[in-house]
Amino acid sequence: MQQTISAKELRATLPNIVQRVKRGEQFTVLYRSQPVFRIVPVDEEDRISCPLDKDPLYRSGALGVSSDGLTAADHDRLLYGSCGQ
Structure with a gap:
């Protein structure tokens, strides 16, 4: 599931975000109201x-x-x- 979070929220909740990404969630991170990067789980073959x-x-x-x-x-x-x- 794709979600949008701010860079400030990412900094404040990084351990929680890491656990959620491990479970398969994806995030688009906004900086100054603009999307700048995505956080996605690593595929098994890429590990x-x-x-x-x-x-x-x-x-x-x-x-x-x-x-x-x-x-x-x-x-x-x-x-x-x-x-x-």
């Missing part, structure tokens, strides 16, 4: 399911010395979060 085997940087070897003192594995955890485990 990213951590396809790390296709990422050329994941688990790559070190390319030099890290300026922050972290290892390549540490960087993987920072970049990929739980997908990298």
Whole structure:
């Protein structure tokens, strides 16, 4: 179901809007009384399911010395979060 909300309402109720979009609702967002964008659920085939085997940087070897003192594995955890485990 398509609904129209203002940008102010979106800011004030974002967690609720996210839950409603997860359930399939769609929203057109107005800014200064003009429609500027839509919020729609992501189709299942468009969801990213951590396809790390296709990422050329994941688990790559070190390319030099890290300026922050972290290892390549540490960087993987920072970049990929739980997908990298």
